[in-house]
Amino acid sequence: MQHLVDTNNFSDEQIAQLLHDAKTFKAQRPPKLLRDKLLITLFFEASTRTRSSFEVAAKRLGAAVVHLDPSRSSTKKGESLEDTFANLCAMEPDGVIIRHSENETPRLLADMEMTSVINAGAGNYAHPTQALLDLFTMVEHFGEVKGKTIAIVGDIVSSRVASSGIRLLTRMGMNVVLVAPKPFMPESDLPQYEKLEDIIDKVDVIMSLRAQLERHASPLFDDYDEYAKHYCIDKERLGDRDILVLHPGPVMRNIDISDKMLEDPRCKVLEQVKNGVFIRMAILKLLLLDS
Numbered sequence: 001m002q003h004l005v006d007t008n009n010f011s012d013e014q015i016a017q018l019l020h021d022a023k024t025f026k027a028q029r030p031p032k033l034l035r036d037k038l039l040i041t042l043f044f045e046a047s048t049r050t051r052s053s054f055e056v057a058a059k060r061l062g063a064a065v066v067h068l069d070p071s072r073s074s075t076k077k078g079e080s081l082e083d084t085f086a087n088l089c090a091m092e093p094d095g096v097i098i099r100h101s102e103n104e105t106p107r108l109l110a111d112m113e114m115t116s117v118i119n120a121g122a123g124n125y126a127h128p129t130q131a132l133l134d135l136f137t138m139v140e141h142f143g144e145v146k147g148k149t150i151a152i153v154g155d156i157v158s159s160r161v162a163s164s165g166i167r168l169l170t171r172m173g174m175n176v177v178l179v180a181p182k183p184f185m186p187e188s189d190l191p192q193y194e195k196l197e198d199i200i201d202k203v204d205v206i207m208s209l210r211a212q213l214e215r216h217a218s219p220l221f222d223d224y225d226e227y228a229k230h231y232c233i234d235k236e237r238l239g240d241r242d243i244l245v246l247h248p249g250p251v252m253r254n255i256d257i258s259d260k261m262l263e264d265p266r267c268k269v270l271e272q273v274k275n276g277v278f279i280r281m282a283i284l285k286l287l288l289l290d291s
């Protein structure tokens, strides 16, 4: 039984297969490869893109999807998460897609070895399907990402997108640099910059990140207009540089990325969302059919 807790669960060959399958699925709708499969989603945190993207991916491949709304589930009556999960597994799904505020939850459930566990975002630790769709989007654009430089800009310390992205993209041979004001900067061996201007001429990709206010026990930063003056990705800051702009969403307009920049062809935010479906189709195929 294979799980996806983070991208290190996949071998290099499997990642190459995922990129290949996602590209094939994007070029041509696949047959209903997962016709007899059933997935359950269990999202303990809010989600727009990831949950619907998994559902669309599963349905495009012919799988059935059941959503459990934790705010109306028996976890509210005091049932432990492990018991809720075990009860869902008794209904024999082929996989459970979980999002949780605790870093360790997907690993814990995966270790129960009851069904394939797919991490749809855990705390600030991992968001593997986002990392894979970001990789797919960059591979699609550049062909080869090895040797390219990506600047991750924003609330890096609280971001699971950054955590998974750093692990996967460095593994793929990309140079990752971190750009953030001090309160948003994690401890890291990667090159760190307080000002984007100091590195912008060397980067091929900027990944902008939202301030993860829901993860800040007390406010880390008190003036987001001031923050935007230095970190908002806008046309003035980018000039005519040939830089790809990514963001996992939700975008805080004119704080993370300006309105005008969101319409610029260099900005791939909606392409990332589109690609998310294809990479999740490839992930479901790998986990439910090929492993």
Ligand code: ASP
Pocket (backbone or CB within 6 Å): 121, 127, 160, 161, 209, 210, 248, 249, 250
């Ligand atoms: N949607 C991403 C996540 O779930 C990024 C974000 O919320 O800022 O981590």
